[in-house]
Amino acid sequence: MSTSGPALPAAVHRTRPEGHARQLVLRTAEGVGAAGARFHVDGTAVTGFTSDPTLADPPAQSPPGAFSTKLRGTHTFTVEAAGDLAPDAPAPGDTSVIDATKLLDVEYRLG
Numbered sequence: 001m002s003t004s005g006p007a008l009p010a011a012v013h014r015t016r017p018e019g020h021a022r023q024l025v026l027r028t029a030e031g032v033g034a035a036g037a038r039f040h041v042d043g044t045a046v047t048g049f050t051s052d053p054t055l056a057d058p059p060a061q062s063p064p065g066a067f068s069t070k071l072r073g074t075h076t077f078t079v080e081a082a083g084d085l086a087p088d089a090p091a092p093g094d095t096s097v098i099d100a101t102k103l104l105d106v107e108y109r110l111g
Contacts, residue, residue, distance in 0.1 A: 023052065026059040027105040034059035036083020042075050
């Protein structure tokens with residue numbers, strides 16, 4: 001995942017996002033939570049996503065380490081466990097770890 005150049009909104013290019021509070025936000029389908037979901041960002045575990053009422057209750061969590069201190073650059077985002085986001089009954093031959101109808105997007109929120 002790259003957070004530089006065209007991947008960032010124009011407003012971010014005019015500011016210094018370093019030092020702002022940030023969150024990784026999981027935009028899920030209605031009624032889908034993120035219990036048991038575990039990700040790694042730049043090699044550091046991100047778990048314990050909880051509903052954030054300031055964002056209309058999507059699961060959110062603070063990102064770790066270098067990602068929270070340096071927004072611009074290239075970062076590695078991997079899935080360790082999908083939890084509630086896993087497919088209920090994957091089609092034969094489908095090796096998807098996450099059901100794309102459950103997890104619609106992963107967003108990065110500047111505070």
